[in-house]
Amino acid sequence: xxxxxxxxxxxxVNGLCxxxxxxxxxxxxxxxxxxxxxxxxKVTALIGESGSGKTTISLACLGFARAGCVINAGxxxxxxxxxxxxxxxxxxxxxxxxIAYIAQSAAAAFNSALTLNRQVTETAVINGILTxxxxxxxxxxxxxxxxxxxxxxxxxxYPHQVSGGQLQRxxxxxxxxxxxxxxxxxxxxxxxxxTTQIEVLLSFKKLIRNKxxxxxxxxxxxxxxxxxxxEVLVLKEGREVEFGSIDxxxxxxxxxxxxxxxxxxHVMPEQLPESRSPLVDGDGxxxxxxxxxxxxxxxxxxxxxxxxxxxxxxxxxxxxTIGVIGESGSGKTTxxxxxxxxxQVKTGSVALSGQxxxxxxxxxxxxxxxxxxxxxxxxxxxxxxxxxxAKILGRPLxxxxxxxxxxxxxxxxxxxxxxxxxxxxxxxxxxxxxGGEKQRVNLARxxxxxxxxxxxxxxxxxxxxxxAKSILALLRDLQNRLGVSYLFISHDISTxxxxxxxxxxxxxxxxxxxxxxxxxxxxxxxxxxxxxxxxVPAMRTDWLDNLQDNTFSNQ
Amino acid sequence: xxxxxxxxxxxxxxxxxxxxxxxxxxxxxxxLLVLTGVLIVVLFAPLLAPHPEAAILTDESFSLPDDxxxxxxxxxxxxxLSRLLxxxxxxxxVAFAIAIVAFILGCSLGFFxxxxxxxVDSVLSRSVDALISFPAIMVALIVISSLGSxxxxxxVTIALIDATRVYRVARALGMDIVVxxxxxxxxxxxxxxxxxxxxxxxxxxxxxxxxEFGIRFTxxxxxxxxxxxxxLGVQAPQADLGVMVKENMQGLLYETYTPLYPAVCxxxxxxxxxxxxxxxxxxxxxxxxxEL
Numbered sequence: 001x002x003x004x005x006x007x008x009x010x011x012x013v014n015g016l017c018x019x020x021x022x023x024x025x026x027x028x029x030x031x032x033x034x035x036x037x038x039x040x041x042k043v044t045a046l047i048g049e050s051g052s053g054k055t056t057i058s059l060a061c062l063g064f065a066r067a068g069c070v071i072n073a074g075x076x077x078x079x080x081x082x083x084x085x086x087x088x089x090x091x092x093x094x095x096x097x098x099i100a101y102i103a104q105s106a107a108a109a110f111n112s113a114l115t116l117n118r119q120v121t122e123t124a125v126i127n128g129i130l131t132x133x134x135x136x137x138x139x140x141x142x143x144x145x146x147x148x149x150x151x152x153x154x155x156x157x158y159p160h161q162v163s164g165g166q167l168q169r170x171x172x173x174x175x176x177x178x179x180x181x182x183x184x185x186x187x188x189x190x191x192x193x194x195t196t197q198i199e200v201l202l203s204f205k206k207l208i209r210n211k212x213x214x215x216x217x218x219x220x221x222x223x224x225x226x227x228x229x230x231e232v233l234v235l236k237e238g239r240e241v242e243f244g245s246i247d248x249x250x251x252x253x254x255x256x257x258x259x260x261x262x263x264x265x266h267v268m269p270e271q272l273p274e275s276r277s278p279l280v281d282g283d284g285x286x287x288x289x290x291x292x293x294x295x296x297x298x299x300x301x302x303x304x305x306x307x308x309x310x311x312x313x314x315x316x317x318x319x320x321t322i323g324v325i326g327e328s329g330s331g332k333t334t335x336x337x338x339x340x341x342x343x344q345v346k347t348g349s350v351a352l353s354g355q356x357x358x359x360x361x362x363x364x365x366x367x368x369x370x371x372x373x374x375x376x377x378x379x380x381x382x383x384x385x386x387x388x389x390a391k392i393l394g395r396p397l398x399x400x401x402x403x404x405x406x407x408x409x410x411x412x413x414x415x416x417x418x419x420x421x422x423x424x425x426x427x428x429x430x431x432x433x434x435g436g437e438k439q440r441v442n443l444a445r446x447x448x449x450x451x452x453x454x455x456x457x458x459x460x461x462x463x464x465x466x467x468a469k470s471i472l473a474l475l476r477d478l479q480n481r482l483g484v485s486y487l488f489i490s491h492d493i494s495t496x497x498x499x500x501x502x503x504x505x506x507x508x509x510x511x512x513x514x515x516x517x518x519x520x521x522x523x524x525x526x527x528x529x530x531x532x533x534x535x536v537p538a539m540r541t542d543w544l545d546n547l548q549d550n551t552f553s554n555q
Numbered sequence: 556x557x558x559x560x561x562x563x564x565x566x567x568x569x570x571x572x573x574x575x576x577x578x579x580x581x582x583x584x585x586x587l588l589v590l591t592g593v594l595i596v597v598l599f600a601p602l603l604a605p606h607p608e609a610a611i612l613t614d615e616s617f618s619l620p621d622d623x624x625x626x627x628x629x630x631x632x633x634x635x636l637s638r639l640l641x642x643x644x645x646x647x648x649v650a651f652a653i654a655i656v657a658f659i660l661g662c663s664l665g666f667f668x669x670x671x672x673x674x675v676d677s678v679l680s681r682s683v684d685a686l687i688s689f690p691a692i693m694v695a696l697i698v699i700s701s702l703g704s705x706x707x708x709x710x711v712t713i714a715l716i717d718a719t720r721v722y723r724v725a726r727a728l729g730m731d732i733v734v735x736x737x738x739x740x741x742x743x744x745x746x747x748x749x750x751x752x753x754x755x756x757x758x759x760x761x762x763x764x765x766x767e768f769g770i771r772f773t774x775x776x777x778x779x780x781x782x783x784x785x786x787l788g789v790q791a792p793q794a795d796l797g798v799m800v801k802e803n804m805q806g807l808l809y810e811t812y813t814p815l816y817p818a819v820c821x822x823x824x825x826x827x828x829x830x831x832x833x834x835x836x837x838x839x840x841x842x843x844x845x846e847l
Contacts, residue, residue, distance in 0.1 A: 340743050341743070342739065342742065342743060361742060361743070361745060362745075364745070366745060369743075369745040372743075373743070374739075374740065374743045376736045376740060377736075378736060381735050381736045381737065382736035382737055382739075382740055383737055384737040384755055384758070384759070385759065386758035386759050386761075387754075387758070395754075396744060399744060399745070399746070449744075
């Protein structure tokens with residue numbers, strides 16, 4: 001690798017426009033007039049909500065537009081070459097060698113039938129840059145640099161034999177095989193747990209610094225971007241909103257939208273929300289819990305062979321929120337499924353308002369079913385794509401309350417109003433709604449049953465920070481108005497702290513810490529809670545560098 | 556991240572039917588015309604046919620077309636055109652009945668297996684595998700020769716054989732749908748299985764099932780024609796396209812086209828249905844957004 005001039009411009013994008021093309025060859029602009037440049041060794045972040053065109057821009061830098069899209073104006077200069085004027089064969093020659101791409105979901109991007117080494121070294125070998133032996137050596141040194149365990153042998157494994165965070169780092173190794181001048185990282189940590197995210201972020205940062213590579217970092221979370229980027233391009237609806245150095249953007253945002261992004265970032269709230277007093281019943285005594293989960297053990301497979309919950313106990317109160325936090329595999333979703341009756345317990349019990357609940361759904365009566373509703377994580381797949389919103393919201397009304405059609409229509413309009421959607425949406429199909437709107441419909445469906453408890457399973461995880469923030473505000477507002485209680489499941493402790501009155505921290509199927517929010521948040525913390533707390537990036541550029549905790553550096 | 560879905564009106568059709576109409580090209584229009592003609596024949600054959608089905612009008616076998624008999628006479632001196640109209644009516648309505656029965660049976664069992672999983676699925680699927688492992692024509696021959704040939708036996712036997720194929724498709728589709736969160740949501744609500752299958756699953760499997768229906772229908776036409784040709788299907792003197800090919804086979808020796816008319820009929824109808832199904836699948840596939 002030749003030493004590069006520090007001031008050399010690696011990538012220059014001028015007036016880039018990308019449009020979607022329908023069958024009648026009409027164009028609908030996706031991205032309009034984008035200009036930015038990246039100097040050697042610098043990282044530029046593209047930030048914005050989904051649909052803002054960040055992935056489209058990053059793909060256009062490879063000279064690529066997705067099926068149905070065309071790049072209709074502008075130039076993308078890599079060094080002195082305009083990528084857009086090259087033939088397909090010429091573009092193919094630069095991809096992988098000069099520009100490399102790291103996709104959002106490494107799990108989906110790797111071929112599960114080939115060993116990791118084979119996939120990591122493939123580009124370099126078929127392009128004739130390295131021989132297989134050289135490539136293997138190079139791969140091992142990259143694995144070492146990325147802090148992967150057992151760098152000598154990890155390449156012989158298959159994708160399913162490594163964790164999600166490791167896979168994401170292996171993807172980085174794949175991208176770095178030919179020492180590209182430009183690295184494009186498309187939301188590389190979004191699908192990861194918070195603690196893993198930090199590890200991966202650290203490895204990426206180290207790698208970019210060591211190799212003096214330029215990079216485009218695509219993300220919707222400004223707090224994450226602050227740790228790695230030098231410059232930020234804020235996008236909204238395919239247009240540039242603001243461009244500047246990361247320090248400037250964070251300390252002195254000019255545009256309203258940038259301020260909104262900063263507000264919505266997943267950072268720790270500066271102070272805990274006001275703790276609400278426990279409820280009292282009519283006689284002035286402390287109210288009894290609405291839901292009691294008592295020493296529940298449950299698992300998957302025949303006769304609960306693979307346990308996902310060990311001896312879990314917790315209580316939820318009326319019009320209060322209990323937050324359940326943990327990484328993937330901690331059993332938090334399983335807990336939600338057990339409470340809703342989708343899964344049966346091995347031992348232990350679940351009781352609602354003092355009455356024990358049967359663990360099989362078909363043995364619960366309609367009233368019990370109505371009292372507990374489930375809001376799913378992915379609103380995309382939780383709403384039947386063939387049903388109009390009127391039917392999606394109307395069915396629980398017909399099912400639980402036996403309302404006549406007229407009353408249902410009226411109630412559907414009320415429900416839409418409750419979740420701040422226009423009444424005309426009743427006639428739409430789910431695919432005609434945005435992600436945030438779908439999540440609102442998802443909530444409205446749960447509310448339709450007038451439940452006592454809604455299990456919210458990561459309902460904001462798939463959403464952009466700004467949209468997620470509005471959903472959280474809606475949830476709080478609904479709780480104040482309707483007195484519904486939430487079991488709020490999330491992997492993001494900053495969200496949980498903003499929402500919950502009590503918190504249960506779960507790890508490997510056990511509750512490791514349980515108490516009211518102030519109790520859990522006051523030191524001393526359980527070591528795992530501490531780890532989670534440490535993993536929430538702060539809106540400062542030096543946060544990651546200052547992170548001295550050894551927990552992350554040696555994993 | 557998802558790319559912005561452009562708000563182009565015809566990309567996201569409000570009504571599936573309108574969208575289909577907008578996508579009509581020459582081939583599907585021709586196929587639709589042919590099938591409309593066929594439908595008219597099936598419904599009104601007795602009114603359209605110039606002569607009764609079994610009337611012997613001349614003692615000359617394989618006479619050439621003339622004014623009274625537009626397509627000439629068959630081996631017994633009956634009017635080929637009239638028999639063709641009556642034969643198409645029998646063949647197509649029986650084929651349609653077979654496809655319907657096969658579908659109701661195959662879809663309900665397939666979805667049932669997909670929802671129930673476990674031993675129910677195993678028992679059903681293995682029984683179906685066992686049935687599939689016999690050559691279809693052999694099963695049909697055995698059943699029909701032991702029970703005797705009648706329209707009812709024909710329909711039930713072939714429908715059963717076809718249902719195994721439909722079952723496979725429906726189960727595979729169902730398996731994909733049943734793991735979706737909206738099915739889970741219906742379960743949490745406490746919905747009964749019938750409602751889940753009918754309201755939540757079926758609408759999402761409709762396009763591929765409709766296509767499968769077309770394919771099953773053509774196979775049914777070919778299957779009855781084959782059975783009739785072997786003498787086990789529709790019995791003389793009733794006309795049927797397969798029977799007509801068989802009866803008039805010797806006509807080929809006298810250089811007449813008589814046995815070719817019913818054969819061409821079969822070919823045109825099956826081809827039209829097949830092309831229409833292909834077009835339908837292609838258009839509905841393109842209309843589905845990627846994230847579905």
